[in-house]
Amino acid sequence: MSTVPCTLCKRRDAVFMRPYSGEKLCVRCFTRSIEDKVRVTIAKYEMFKPTDKIMVAVSGGKDSVTLLHILAKIEKAFPKASLCAVTVDEGIKGYRDEALKFAASNCRKLGVNHAVTSFKELYGYSLDEIVKMTLEKEENGKGLTPCAYCGVLRRRALNLAAREAGVDKLATAHNLDDEAQTMLLNILHGDALRIARVKPVLADVYPKFVQRVKPMCKVLEKEIALYAYLKRIKVQSVPCPYAQTALRSDIRVMLNRIEEKHTGTKFTLIKSLERIRPALEAVAEEAKLRDCRQCGEPTVSEICKPCQMLRKLDIR
Amino acid sequence: MSTVPCTLCKRRDAVFMRPYSGEKLCVRCFTRSIEDKVRVTIAKYEMFKPTDKIMVAVSGGKDSVTLLHILAKIEKAFPKASLCAVTVDEGIKGYRDEALKFAASNCRKLGVNHAVTSFKELYGYSLDEIVKMTLEKEENGKGLTPCAYCGVLRRRALNLAAREAGVDKLATAHNLDDEAQTMLLNILHGDALRIARVKPVLADVYPKFVQRVKPMCKVLEKEIALYAYLKRIKVQSVPCPYAQTALRSDIRVMLNRIEEKHTGTKFTLIKSLERIRPALEAVAEEAKLRDCRQCGEPTVSEICKPCQMLRKLDIR
Numbered sequence: 001m002s003t004v005p006c007t008l009c010k011r012r013d014a015v016f017m018r019p020y021s022g023e024k025l026c027v028r029c030f031t032r033s034i035e036d037k038v039r040v041t042i043a044k045y046e047m048f049k050p051t052d053k054i055m056v057a058v059s060g061g062k063d064s065v066t067l068l069h070i071l072a073k074i075e076k077a078f079p080k081a082s083l084c085a086v087t088v089d090e091g092i093k094g095y096r097d098e099a100l101k102f103a104a105s106n107c108r109k110l111g112v113n114h115a116v117t118s119f120k121e122l123y124g125y126s127l128d129e130i131v132k133m134t135l136e137k138e139e140n141g142k143g144l145t146p147c148a149y150c151g152v153l154r155r156r157a158l159n160l161a162a163r164e165a166g167v168d169k170l171a172t173a174h175n176l177d178d179e180a181q182t183m184l185l186n187i188l189h190g191d192a193l194r195i196a197r198v199k200p201v202l203a204d205v206y207p208k209f210v211q212r213v214k215p216m217c218k219v220l221e222k223e224i225a226l227y228a229y230l231k232r233i234k235v236q237s238v239p240c241p242y243a244q245t246a247l248r249s250d251i252r253v254m255l256n257r258i259e260e261k262h263t264g265t266k267f268t269l270i271k272s273l274e275r276i277r278p279a280l281e282a283v284a285e286e287a288k289l290r291d292c293r294q295c296g297e298p299t300v301s302e303i304c305k306p307c308q309m310l311r312k313l314d315i316r
Numbered sequence: 317m318s319t320v321p322c323t324l325c326k327r328r329d330a331v332f333m334r335p336y337s338g339e340k341l342c343v344r345c346f347t348r349s350i351e352d353k354v355r356v357t358i359a360k361y362e363m364f365k366p367t368d369k370i371m372v373a374v375s376g377g378k379d380s381v382t383l384l385h386i387l388a389k390i391e392k393a394f395p396k397a398s399l400c401a402v403t404v405d406e407g408i409k410g411y412r413d414e415a416l417k418f419a420a421s422n423c424r425k426l427g428v429n430h431a432v433t434s435f436k437e438l439y440g441y442s443l444d445e446i447v448k449m450t451l452e453k454e455e456n457g458k459g460l461t462p463c464a465y466c467g468v469l470r471r472r473a474l475n476l477a478a479r480e481a482g483v484d485k486l487a488t489a490h491n492l493d494d495e496a497q498t499m500l501l502n503i504l505h506g507d508a509l510r511i512a513r514v515k516p517v518l519a520d521v522y523p524k525f526v527q528r529v530k531p532m533c534k535v536l537e538k539e540i541a542l543y544a545y546l547k548r549i550k551v552q553s554v555p556c557p558y559a560q561t562a563l564r565s566d567i568r569v570m571l572n573r574i575e576e577k578h579t580g581t582k583f584t585l586i587k588s589l590e591r592i593r594p595a596l597e598a599v600a601e602e603a604k605l606r607d608c609r610q611c612g613e614p615t616v617s618e619i620c621k622p623c624q625m626l627r628k629l630d631i632r
Binding site: 186187188189190191192193195247250251254257258261262265268269271272273275276278279280282283 | 502503504505506507508509511563566567570573574577578581584585587588589591592594595596598599
């Protein structure tokens with residue numbers, strides 16, 4: 001097989017052709033380009049201070065484990081910053097239990113403190129149990145999807161863990177595909193105004209709310225997967241058994257199909273909607289945080305979403 | 317085969333199940349529901365006055381011919397209103413020439429005056445010729461798509477024809493699918509602010525600009541097709557040979573797939589984006605119309621889009 005030299009270093013053999021730029025990259029220039037992209041994103045959105053205690057939400061999948069590796073690398077240059085990790089065990093049999101092992105082993109390898117929290121311990125029930133309860137309770141197909149419960153309860157679990165650990169920032173591994181999907185999902189769910197909340201830094205100023213940042217939000221999912229593969233990072237690769245039921249996975253498939261035929265569509269989508277974000281923020285109700293009347297956790301309504309959900313299930 | 321009675325009249329046999337409402341409808345109740353939807357849309361957006369001269373843009377396809385039939389029916393109740401039709405012959409061999417015959421025969425049948433205008437006569441070249449010129453001129457794939465040329469030049473042709481006929485309104489047959497696709501297309505093209513311009517009535521007040529209305533913008537494409545079929549309306553059914561090259565047809569396929577699995581998605585998409593339209597209109601540059609410095613036709617920039625395109629092709 002004939003080889004092509006890397007467009008950047010011109011010395012090593014290229015292993016990857018970047019469709020949207022035409023660059024042909026060797027292993028080293030490619031992996032460096034991903035790390036650089038993360039560095040630039042962190043700088044551009046002023047995600048971290050040099051003294052920040054940072055917690056990374058690590059599920060054990062390729063995105064979050066890769067983020068942990070890249071942040072661990074970047075953090076070396078900031079001796080006053082510190083890194084730790086948390087995994088939320090939602091309780092999804094045959095999926096999360098496996099992923100937890102990958103999360104733990106990567107943390108061990110990188111010497112990063114690793115906390116684990118679980119739905120069972122926080123809410124009394126695992127996601128599997130909650131899904132079972134919703135199926136019994138609600139008329140067929142009329143209730144919330146497993147992903148709706150999981151998203152709300154996981155975000156709460158992460159905020160609790162971050163606050164408990166006393167960190168300054170909570171870093172999540174959302175990639176460019178996630179962000180593009182979420183924006184479309186908001187539109188297709190009838191809630192286009194929520195696009196205003198899909199952004200690299202969620203910095204609501206409220207004592208009980210730990211600021212959330214997404215250092216990989218400008219990196220394509222495909223390139224993160226390639227990074228993890230080339231760096232031989234060990235990750236859980238089984239998809240969540242509930243993911244198939246969600247509108248999100250249909251949007252994912254469709255965006256991938258369109259991207260394949262029209263290179264750069266995902267970037268354009270994000271830029272396009274970023275451009276209208278200021279207009280949306282101007283009219284979106286000011287999301288003033290306050291304490292939930294029931295549990296005391298930060299919320300924009302009287303009763304927080306997790307409490308509302310748990311109430312519906314007669315858990316709370 | 318066992319039959320099911322119509323949900324509405326409870327007498328006749330149902331021929332159609334409306335997925336998003338669960339209604340089972342007979343031929344008469346279904347076709348009436350479509351006509352009613354058009355009536356309600358016209359009323360809601362105050363599309364017509366009882367004395368309006370209305371021109372319908374009729375391509376010869378199912379949507380525009382159906383619109384002509386429905387408006388002809390509605391118009392009977394408004395003796396001071398009048399209806400005429402125009403077809404733009406873009407010059408697409410094996411496609412538009414066929415469609416023209418259907419447009420003409422339906423107009424004859426309904427006793428509606430029918431004007432024909434063409435790219436060749438207005439711009440000196442047919443779309444086929446323009447496409448050939450762009451292929452020769454531009455580097456592969458870097459130029460505008462045939463649809464981009466066609467859209468801009470067709471809108472201009474329609475405005476000229478409507479003004480020449482001295483009508484008050486130009487009615488186009490955009491359906492709900494078209495509108496949903498256009499909104500997504502704007503987003504995926506990086507121009508989300510243009511969503512502000514996708515609406516039932518385009519009523520820029522400018523002497524040279526004929527107001528445009530879309531009486532079928534709340535009707536699903538599928539239901540228009542069924543209406544045409546049940547009413548035995550004769551239409552061109554071959555798709556445009558250039559359509560396949562466009563991002564729009566990928567969006568179309570994908571929206572149809574999602575709608576099939578998640579009934580009502582198209583409605584939700586439209587409602588969702590309608591909700592943010594006011595915010596977008598507030599920040600969108602005020603589209604102040606003025607005369608193009610070159611051709612004198614209404615435009616928002618110094619040189620209008622058709623002139624810019626024709627210049628690029630060295631036609632003007």
